[in-house]
Amino acid sequence: MLETLAQAVINGLLIGGIYALVSIGVTLIFGVVKIVNFAQGEFVMIGMYLSFFLATQFAVDPVVSLVITMPVLFSVGVLIQHFLIRRVLGQNDMPQIFLTFALSLLLVNLALMLFSANYRTVHTWYSDEALHLGGLYIPLAKLFAFALAMVLSAALWAFLHTTDLGKAMRAAAQNREVAQLMGINPNRVFCVALGVALALAGAAGSLLMPFYPAYPLVGQVFVLMAFVAVVLGTLGNILGALVASLMMGVAESLGIQFIGADSGLIVVFLMLLLTLALRPSGLAGGRAR
Amino acid sequence: MLLELSQVSASYGSVPALGNVSITVGEGEAVGLLGANGAGKSTTLRAISGLVRLTSGTITFDGAKLAALPPHKITELGIAHVPEGRQVFPEMSVQENLEIGSYAPRAKAERARSLALVYAIFPRLAERRGQLAGTMSGGEQQMLAVGRGLMLKPRLLMLDEPSLGLAPVMTDVTFEKIQEIHKLGTAILLVEQNVSRALTLVERAYVLESGRVIMQGQSAELAGNKDVQTAYLGI
Ligand SMILES: Nc1ncnc2c1ncn2[C@@H]1O[C@H](COP(=O)(O)OP(=O)(O)O)[C@@H](O)[C@H]1O
Ligand SMILES: [Mg+2]
Numbered sequence: 217m218l219e220t221l222a223q224a225v226i227n228g229l230l231i232g233g234i235y236a237l238v239s240i241g242v243t244l245i246f247g248v249v250k251i252v253n254f255a256q257g258e259f260v261m262i263g264m265y266l267s268f269f270l271a272t273q274f275a276v277d278p279v280v281s282l283v284i285t286m287p288v289l290f291s292v293g294v295l296i297q298h299f300l301i302r303r304v305l306g307q308n309d310m311p312q313i314f315l316t317f318a319l320s321l322l323l324v325n326l327a328l329m330l331f332s333a334n335y336r337t338v339h340t341w342y343s344d345e346a347l348h349l350g351g352l353y354i355p356l357a358k359l360f361a362f363a364l365a366m367v368l369s370a371a372l373w374a375f376l377h378t379t380d381l382g383k384a385m386r387a388a389a390q391n392r393e394v395a396q397l398m399g400i401n402p403n404r405v406f407c408v409a410l411g412v413a414l415a416l417a418g419a420a421g422s423l424l425m426p427f428y429p430a431y432p433l434v435g436q437v438f439v440l441m442a443f444v445a446v447v448l449g450t451l452g453n454i455l456g457a458l459v460a461s462l463m464m465g466v467a468e469s470l471g472i473q474f475i476g477a478d479s480g481l482i483v484v485f486l487m488l489l490l491t492l493a494l495r496p497s498g499l500a501g502g503r504a505r
Numbered sequence: 506m507l508l509e510l511s512q513v514s515a516s517y518g519s520v521p522a523l524g525n526v527s528i529t530v531g532e533g534e535a536v537g538l539l540g541a542n543g544a545g546k547s548t549t550l551r552a553i554s555g556l557v558r559l560t561s562g563t564i565t566f567d568g569a570k571l572a573a574l575p576p577h578k579i580t581e582l583g584i585a586h587v588p589e590g591r592q593v594f595p596e597m598s599v600q601e602n603l604e605i606g607s608y609a610p611r612a613k614a615e616r617a618r619s620l621a622l623v624y625a626i627f628p629r630l631a632e633r634r635g636q637l638a639g640t641m642s643g644g645e646q647q648m649l650a651v652g653r654g655l656m657l658k659p660r661l662l663m664l665d666e667p668s669l670g671l672a673p674v675m676t677d678v679t680f681e682k683i684q685e686i687h688k689l690g691t692a693i694l695l696v697e698q699n700v701s702r703a704l705t706l707v708e709r710a711y712v713l714e715s716g717r718v719i720m721q722g723q724s725a726e727l728a729g730n731k732d733v734q735t736a737y738l739g740i
Contacts, residue, residue, distance in 0.1 A: 397576060
């Protein structure tokens with residue numbers, strides 16, 4: 217029993233690392249640019265297909281292909297901010313919601329057209345390997361994904377707290393107008409926020425590829441979890457999103473283990489509803505960082 | 506002239522806020538922009554900073570026209586704007602607030618020296634350098650906002666009601682510090698409702714009412730003026 221519990225917690229933490237990469241991106245964009253990116257999951261999907269093709273065409277290991285998917289998606293993020301989002305900023309909410317929503321639908325349908333709805337998988341040498349610790353079973357692919365997700369999260373935190381550009385992003389998140397008075401170009405900072413957020417989504421895609429199939433709608437699995445984590449962790453709060461993602465991974469896994477295979481999402485959304493009812497500003501409370 | 510506003514008009518939507526405002530600030534000069542609440546003082550500073558677009562008129566800084574520049578480019582020219590209500594970055598430490606004050610390329614290289622200067626002028630900020638700005642008292646936040654402006658190594662420091670909401674003792678301290686900064690050679694454009702206090706600091710001043718300059722002159726002259734005394738000095 218105790219072992220089953222420990223195993224379920226580990227499973228949850230491992231997948232929670234991936235949720236964290238997605239939710240940190242969503243919360244970063246929301247905190248800095250003040251828009252909700254409904255298309256974030258589709259960039260995970262793009263990261264997965266990119267890794268899939270790098271693996272099948274050029275024999276690049278999916279985890280190693282991070283070094284390609286991240287810069288590619290960073291550039292995509294910059295372009296999307298500069299040519300699309302910039303145009304709707306300063307208008308009311310509706311154009312902003314429709315923009316990212318339409319982008320999401322467009323990307324899903326493009327993927328359907330180009331790649332069909334078939335599942336694509338990549339088999340690596342570590343896809344079926346696992347560590348056995350005591351009675352616990354830790355799949356290697358998920359361990360790599362979790363470890364790299366934590367490294368990337370820490371790197372983002374360091375970027376935001378130690379570099380001038382990172383501090384400028386935090387300043388713009390806290391007070392956009394006064395940030396401009398400091399000499400900060402808001403569009404530049406927004407471009408970097410979109411770039412970093414999409415790079416994280418791309419990383420999530422690459423890290424998933426050794427143990428999760430790619431298909432056009434795959435992003436929706438992760439974006440749903442990300443939105444819950446972003447709300448639970450207080451909108452705009454990166455550390456909050458990270459902790460909430462891990463908690464949700466664990467909650468989902470416990471639900472699957474002890475209630476039933478289909479109960480994972482039920483448990484997660486119960487958590488969301490309870491949090492919204494009891495602490496509407498999120499578990500971290502207070503304001504965005 | 507360092508700064509020159511010529512016949513500047515601006516509006517919020519269709520509501521006019523400034524009408525044909527003309528003011529100047531010389532190199533190293535301290536000038537006041539005085540008037541009651543709603544007179545258009547903040548709007549004037551916001552127009553200079555590029556946060557509010559002009560409907561007509563021109564603003565030049567050191568001979569260069571500012572009209573087409575976005576706010577961050579105007580900052581880069583050396584105009585520091587300490588906004589009304591302090592508006593420090595609440596979730597950043599004192600030191601981070603100061604560092605971001607020297608984000609502009611013109612100030613970045615001098616960051617260490619500027620930081621030392623700010624900490625020398627405001628020893629209190631040095632004591633609190635690691636504290637989150639949002640958790641400090643109003644007076645301390647005002648010092649931080651002024652210090653953050655100084656980090657730009659500005660040629661012109663614009664202060665929007667630095668005494669707003671401060672206890673009289675803190676107001677005195679704040680004005681002494683501004684005086685000290687002015688003595689270092691920085692030109693100052695001081696916006697105040699506290700007219701009597703402001704007139705002790707600036708050399709010249711303009712009085713705004715309903716978005717128009719209704720009076721201007723040397724400080725002593727204005728302090729002795731009957732209309733100014735009854736309208737703003739409570740004499
Ligand atoms: N953001 C805004 N939107 C609409 N009207 C504004 C805004 N800011 C200021 N105003 C109006 O412009 C006029 C001048 O305001 P302001 O420059 O803030 O005055 P002051 O700083 O002298 O108190 C006032 O009538 C005020 O109501
Ligand atoms: Mg004002």
